[in-house]
Amino acid sequence: MPRAAVLALATLALAIAVGVAAAARRDWTGSGPCGGCHAKQLAGWQATRHAVTRDRFAGKPLAKCLACHGTGEAPAGPAIAVEVGCEACHGAGAAYAEDDVMRNPPVARALGLADLSTPTARAALCLSCHARSTTSRPFDATAKVH
Numbered sequence: 001m002p003r004a005a006v007l008a009l010a011t012l013a014l015a016i017a018v019g020v021a022a023a024a025r026r027d028w029t030g031s032g033p034c035g036g037c038h039a040k041q042l043a044g045w046q047a048t049r050h051a052v053t054r055d056r057f058a059g060k061p062l063a064k065c066l067a068c069h070g071t072g073e074a075p076a077g078p079a080i081a082v083e084v085g086c087e088a089c090h091g092a093g094a095a096y097a098e099d100d101v102m103r104n105p106p107v108a109r110a111l112g113l114a115d116l117s118t119p120t121a122r123a124a125l126c127l128s129c130h131a132r133s134t135t136s137r138p139f140d141a142t143a144k145v146h
Contacts, residue, residue, distance in 0.1 A: 027092040027112070028072060031085035037099065042086070044146035050084035057082065068129035089125055089145075090114050 031051075035042030045051055053069045061082055066074030071085040080087075087093050095101075095111035102108050109115050116122045123141035130139045 027094045028080040028087055029093045029097055030081060031071075031083070031087070033097065034086040034093065037102070038086075041146045045086065048146065050088075050145070053084055054082040084129075089116065 031042060031045065056069065057065070061069060063075040063079070066072070066079040066082065069082065069084065070079035071081045071083060071088040072079035091112040091114045093112070096108040096113045101111065102113075105113075114121075114125065116125060119142060122145075126139075126141045126145075130141065
């Protein structure tokens with residue numbers, strides 16, 4: 001068994017034994033590394049308003065704003081980026097980013113990858129930020145994101 005797979009299984013067993021805690025700053029990778037394997041999705045995301053969230057703020061955004069307009073632990077903790085990056089939707093990626101872990105969905109989910117495999121799950125996630133309308137544009141929770 002490859003070393004990374006053994007490490008993933010050990011991490012999974014530990015996560016199950018103690019419960020998965022909130023992600024620490026080191027657990028967030030940022031969107032760039034995701035593009036190493038998911039280049040098409042990263043390029044699609046870069047063309048969205050999620051990628052340029054920083055442009056919406058003249059100065060430093062408040063923590064409460066970063067809960068929807070950032071990636072990380074805001075408002076309860078620090079944001080790692082003022083953008084709605086990959087991990088804002090998919091979860092902090094350091095634990096599941098390894099290729100052999102990512103290819104094992106149950107293990108990847110146990111290590112923090114959000115299960116967005118159904119339209120209902122995707123809509124629920126989107127509506128956690130888009131439930132309140134702050135613009136005149138209607139929101140379509142079924143629209144393609146990237």
